[in-house]
Amino acid sequence: MPESGLLGRLRTELPTLPVALQRVAEQILIAPEETARATIIDLAERAGTSTATVTRFCRVFGYRGYAELRVAVATETGRAAQARWDTDIDREIGPEDPLDHLLGVIAGADSRAIQDTAGQVDLHAVDRVASAVATAQRVELFGLGSSGNAAREMAFRLERIRIPCWHRPDPHTALTNAALLAPGDVAIGLSHSGRTREVIEVLAEAADHGALTVAVTSFPRSPLAEAAEVVLTTAVQETTFRVAALSALHSQLLVLDLIYVAVAQRTHQRTLEAFEVTARAVDAHRLPEEPTRATRRRANLTEGR
Structure with missing residues (x-):
């Protein structure tokens, strides 16, 4: 089941x-x-x-x-x-609706989409992808539009824990780099509809060279899903002004974040070391924390001794 x-x-x-x-x-x-x-x-x-x-x-x-x-x-x-969620949540926004109504509609839709995505996610597939990403020599992510934003965020997270990962926003660059993949590498393509031609072409090219291909899409019987070896599905909740493709971002990020955390588990010590090194590298660019009132009071008392 x-x-x-x-x-x-x-x-x-x-x-x-x-x-x-x-x-x-x-x-x-x-x-x-x-x-x-x-x-x-x-x-x-x-x-x-x-x-x-x-x-x-x-x-x-x-x-x-x-x-x-x-x-x-x-x-x-x-x-x-x-x-206490209504099966048919309100997804309509009128031109005169107050902000509290907008907030309720948006929060309800996003919460429901995330819950639906969590309910249908294939954990065995996530485990397989995370294990492959943790040991891959190269991981390529590709998506366009809103899906490209999710791909870019995932690439940033994986780079932070020393996974050799790239997000290619240009279709030609993505194709040429997909051609350089090999068995043991991973290619992840994102498309809500599963019908974005460029994403399908990239996964097909990666598959030709033996890489593990992963589709993140809302349509498990789409052309993108057919081109992939592993399919991870997302759910969306449309609202006024946010059509399905624009509503898929949070669900895509949930699936990708699950993969990321599972990869971090598998590379636990390396991940902790990477966090420490990268945090130290940018530490000088952070403003010092403002001392609290209690801290200032203690400092004044100490200076007065």
Whole structure:
């Protein structure tokens, strides 16, 4: 049975599903609590489709049958209720809405996206990627737009702990460096849609030279996912003014941060030494801390002795 996070996957992948499967997904999203109690016949009737289609829907999303699907939905809706999260959070922002409403919508959407991503992350895949990154001679990261920001942040973190890592913002540079990878190296491509041509080309080039290829995407059946050996999925929650591609950044950073921390675990002593060395290198560029009132009082008393 796959990890939880099904509802987030359904929201993200809904537009890409065949029409019959879309109807099943829509019924689950409309009433997840009811789905958790419904029979396969009930769900099929609500969706205006057949039980065979519901069974196919289950298999498309990695469940062996309807019983597993119901357990996943029940688990997720129960967790959401416990956390006092509404399954259908408000994602609309009007031109006159006050800032407190904007804050609630944005915080709720990002929190839900992160929770959905955490629920569906493949920990075995993360373990494999972290082990490969920890011992790689070269790690290449590539993404464009908002995904490029996530790739650049990951490269910064890995460089800080002495992982030979590069983020190539230019597609031609990324391709030529992907061609220099070898078995034991790692290439990580990021694309919310999984359809960014340049990212797909970079992973395909890296795969041709034996590197481990990793896709970070919201669509596990996308062309990017097909080009990668390991796929790590993210979830998004769109809001007004923040379409899916702009909403994926926090989820991407969560997945990448999990890999980073797992790499740091595997290189524990080297990481601690790197932190100490790098902190010392920039220490002179930090302003001294302001003494607290209590510290100043003690200093004055000492000077007065």
